[in-house]
Amino acid sequence: MKVVTVLGARPQFIKAAALSRAIKSDTAFEEVIVHTGQHYDDNMSDIFFDQMGIPRPHFNLAVKSSRHGQMTGQMLEAVEAVILDEKPDVVLVYGDTNSTLAGALAARKLHIKVAHVEAGLRSFNMRMPEEVNRILTDRISDYLFCPSQDAVNNLVREGFRNYPCVIHDVGDIMKDVALYYRDKAVKPDVSLPGSFVLATLHRAENTNDKSRLIELWNTFDEISRIVPVVIPLHPRTRAMVTDLTAGRGNANFIVIDPVGYLQMVYLVQHCDLVITDSGGLQKEAYYFKKYCLTIREETEWTELVGRGYNMLVGSNASKIFGALHKFRSNPSKGFDDDLYGDGKTASRILAALKA
Secondary structure, three states: OEEEEEEOOHHHHHHHHHHHHHHHOOOOOEEEEEEOOOOOOOOOOHHHHHHHOOOOOOEEOOOOOOOHHHHHHHHHHHHHHHHHHHOOOEEEEEOOOHHHHHHHHHHHHOOOEEEEEOOOOOOOOOOOHHHHHHHHHHHOOOEEEEOOHHHHHHHHHOOHHHOOOEEEEOOOHHHHHHHHHHHHOOOOOOOOOOOOEEEOOOOHHHHOOHHHHHHHHHHHHHHHOOOOEEEEOOHHHHHHHOOOOOOOOOOOEEEEOOOOHHHHHHHHHHOOEEEEOOHHHHHHHHHOOOOEEEOOOOOOOHHHHHOOOEEEOOOOHHHHHHHHHHHHHOOOOOOOOOOOOOOOHHHHHHHHHHO
16 A cells, blocks of 8 residues: 655644654555645754654655645645645644645545544634644545544534545554654753753734733743743744843743753653643653643633643633642642553554454
């Protein structure tokens, strides 16, 4: 079986690493990896691929970030050309980026089967482009590979049992990744305190809204006066906070350069808890038994909130401090729920494709 895998961002390559390893070891499959180029990332160097053991893409379509419609249209055209040349049996897409939707649309228009990894996720906020992408991709997919029972339930409620597709609860591919890389973690080349909160901040709703950004930055500064805060910060966001006074001269408010995945795994493993607006980091916190405060108004990982491992706090300082106090005063909660499978998601996906 020939599989064309369409990826567009570094987190998708990390997710795909687990499945690509499984494909490589199974003679029934051949994989062709397509990088749309959606997110240019300095961290995706040769070192990234070598350290992570991730196969390099066979095609780089070099479609750079632009307006959503323009970008998706360019990727659709370019991916279509690859599919016509490669003639795969199935096109595999991950998550909810514009690359995800473009890959699925290109395959569907050419009557090629579509497999969607991370199907069924919903934030229930249609203003998010990711929500639009994931809903549309689910609707045109033949294989819906869900990371949790909650994701399956979303699809059932939306009537997907009536569509010509197959729904599989295979677990979360990121659990495969976390288990594989947990012993390969690398300490960042910075001095870290013995106890710290790990924070990340990058989503447009937090960084493009100046008042929200100031509120969050001030809150991080206040938290750091209770427990040190370590925040890897993208240059774009760093430029936005250069004129803010909070944190200046505060040795416990530790802003560092962006780190690679193996360094981030180390930080999650060694922190007290996580404050983030990242989707992936919410789950990694759970996998490494750390509570998470999500500085968003909603999340697609609803089961983490429902079971008390994650709290949605937005940018509201009182909510953030309330959650911080609650989690720090009760650090021993079990983390016993097996929400996302047993780390064998890749093998389940391949078995379903063979069936």
